[in-house]
Amino acid sequence: xxxxxxxxxxxxxxxxxxxxxxxxxxxxxxxxxxxxxxxxxxxxxxxxxxxxxxxxxxxxxxxxxxxxxxxxxxxxxxxxxxxxxxxxxxxxxxxxxxxxxxxxxxxxxxxxxxxxxxxxxxxxxxxxxxxxxxxxxxxxxxxxxxxxxxxxxxxxxxxxxxxxxxxxxxxxxxxxxxxxxxxxxxxxxxxxxxxxxxxxxxxxxxxxxxxxxxxxxxxxxxxxxxxxxxxxxxxxxxxxxxxxxxxxxxxxxxxxxxxxxxxxxxxxxxxxxxxxxxxxxxxxxxxxxxxxxxxxxxxxxxxxxxxxxxxxxxxxxxxxxxxxxxxxxxxxxxxxxxxxxxxxxxxxxxxxxxxxxxxxxxxxxxxxxxxxxxxxxxxxxxxxxxxxxxxxxxxxxxxxxxxxxxxxx
Numbered sequence: 433x434x435x436x437x438x439x440x441x442x443x444x445x446x447x448x449x450x451x452x453x454x455x456x457x458x459x460x461x462x463x464x465x466x467x468x469x470x471x472x473x474x475x476x477x478x479x480x481x482x483x484x485x486x487x488x489x490x491x492x493x494x495x496x497x498x499x500x501x502x503x504x505x506x507x508x509x510x511x512x513x514x515x516x517x518x519x520x521x522x523x524x525x526x527x528x529x530x531x532x533x534x535x536x537x538x539x540x541x542x543x544x545x546x547x548x549x550x551x552x553x554x555x556x557x558x559x560x561x562x563x564x565x566x567x568x569x570x571x572x573x574x575x576x577x578x579x580x581x582x583x584x585x586x587x588x589x590x591x592x593x594x595x596x597x598x599x600x601x602x603x604x605x606x607x608x609x610x611x612x613x614x615x616x617x618x619x620x621x622x623x624x625x626x627x628x629x630x631x632x633x634x635x636x637x638x639x640x641x642x643x644x645x646x647x648x649x650x651x652x653x654x655x656x657x658x659x660x661x662x663x664x665x666x667x668x669x670x671x672x673x674x675x676x677x678x679x680x681x682x683x684x685x686x687x688x689x690x691x692x693x694x695x696x697x698x699x700x701x702x703x704x705x706x707x708x709x710x711x712x713x714x715x716x717x718x719x720x721x722x723x724x725x726x727x728x729x730x731x732x733x734x735x736x737x738x739x740x741x742x743x744x745x746x747x748x749x750x751x752x753x754x755x756x757x758x759x760x761x762x763x764x765x766x767x768x769x770x771x772x773x774x775x776x777x778x779x780x781x782x783x784x785x786x787x788x789x790x791x792x793x794x795x796x797x798x799x800x801x802x803x804x805x806x807x808x809x810x811x812x813x814x815x816x817x818x819x820x821x822x823x824x825x826x827x828x829x830x831x832x833x834x835x836x837x838x839x840x841x
Contacts, residue, residue: 433481440484440525448513453503455480464517470510471503487528492724492798496790507790508770508797515798515805545686545732547665551638553684553732558617558639561783565618568772572620573645576680576710577762577810581833587768590761593833595624600832601708601754601814602675603822604629609674612636612700614666615681619646619659626658631675635661667692672702682711683733687718687740694748697815706822707750707815712762713738716807722798729795738811745815753822754814759803762810766800 434454441450441462448467452460455476474480479499482490491514494500495507502510518528545553565573570591578590579597598621602611607630613622616635619642625631637643643663650656676697685693701707712735721734738755745752773780773796781789802808816822 433477433484436484437480444525445513445517447516450513451503467516468509468512470505470513472510473501473503475499475501486723487525489723489727492728492791492794495794496787498790506797507793508801511794511797511801512805515801519806545684545689547667549732550665550684553730554638555640556731557729558637559641562641562645563783564780567776567780568769572624573618574620575617577758577765578768579758580761580764583764587765587772590765590768591620595621597829597833598677598679598708598710598812599625599629600829601706601812601822602677603706603828604631604675606630608632610634611675611677612669612673614676614678615684616642616646616661617680618642619649619661621677621679622646622659622661623649623653623655625677626655627653631658633659634673635659636664636666636669637661638663638665666696669696669700672700672705674702674705676701676705676707677710678708679710680712682709683735684730685734686732687734687736690736690741690744691747694745694750698748698750698817701750701815701817703817704821705816706753709811709813709815711735711741711811713741713809713811714807715757715809725795725798728791735808741811741813745813750815750817751819752813753816753819754812754826756812758810758812762808763800763803766796766803770796770800 438460441452441460445462446464448465449461449463449469451469451471452462453471453473454460455474474483476499479490479494482494483500491500518525565575569575570578570588572588572591572595574591574594577594578585578587579594580590581593585593602625604611604625609629609631611622611625611631611633613625613633613635616622616637619635622633622635623646626633635646637646640663643661646661647656650659650661682693697707714735714737716737718737718740721730726733742752770793773792777789780792814822
């Protein structure tokens with residue numbers, strides 16, 4: 433198997449430098465044009481075999497198990513070399529290339545997220561010990577990309593700016609508007625819209641942990657009469673709202689359910705209403721979810737191309753009134769999360785174990801690099817039934833971005 437992996441790496445590494453220490457102690461360096469560099473140690477020959485046969489899944493698992501280890505660098509630097517070369521040379525590992533194509537053909541099955549499966553998928557990631565997320569997210573526990581207008585913002589500043597940016601696009605021009613927050617997380621967006629804009633918000637989630645925390649926060653802030661949190665699937669809703677927002681939830685819908693998602697928004701949005709969708713997407717067409725991410729982090733998840741979103745959206749009868757692409761904002765957000773996770777690693781290890789810490793390190797590193805080196809981005813789509821539901825120019829968004837609203841009691 434050493435000969436096979438050596439042959440693959442000689443083809444694969446065309447940018448930067450990768451140094452490999454084999455299980456017998458020998459070393460081989462692979463170099464291409466100028467680029468990032470890293471070193472890895474392979475501790476046994478089974479590790480080598482798995483990298484040949486199924487690298488997309490094995491790489492993360494081997495790092496979690498400790499049989500593949502960065503040497504003189506971290507997992508971020510190692511993944512930087514590998515992901516940079518994968519983008520430049522996607523066919524450099526023949527089996528990886530073929531497996532990726534096969535996953536694209538079968539993605540509908542992997543993303544067939546009926547209600548019971550959707551709830552199980554959410555529980556897999558979001559029903560972890562709540563202390564974990566408090567150790568690397570911002571104070572408001574915003575688990576989606578911040579908005580770095582200057583690039584020098586703190587994480588808390590960027591997340592507050594993200595909420596203002598979204599609120600601006602929701603056109604919350606008077607108190608008392610009813611808002612549906614699909615995938616409300618720990619309640620931060622819903623509470624902000626109620627507290628700062630006077631909205632009456634219904635937040636829905638499939639996570640028991642998030643529901644309990646969101647309800648606790650509403651009571652603590654005295655907003656439980658203005659914000660209502662429920663454990664319910666978006667497909668089970670049967671009421672209408674002035675505004676609808678969904679931030680970081682659409683990635684869990686699954687491509688086979690896109691039509692249902694937008695039909696439900698169209699059904700629940702009042703005739704003069706405005707909706708805003710904020711989600712991760714791809715700028716280079718449809719694909720499939722990395723198998724390691726699907727197994728360990730987001731089962732049933734998928735980050736679609738914008739072209740895959742617009743067709744079912746248009747079929748629902750909704751009008752697209754604004755589209756914005758946020759390119760490196762999530763990369764910056766993930767950088768902050770990665771640093772915070774590292775700073776609190778010992779505490780997190782006490783909640784779980786070393787293998788869990790390596791899993792999360794791998795997840796945060798490869799996610800950040802997918803925005804820096806690959807083709808992931810975030811899109812925000814504003815939708816309405818009527819072309820006059822939102823102002824005709826985007827000036828109102830820029831104006832609202834600069835203002836922190838205060839609702840008088």
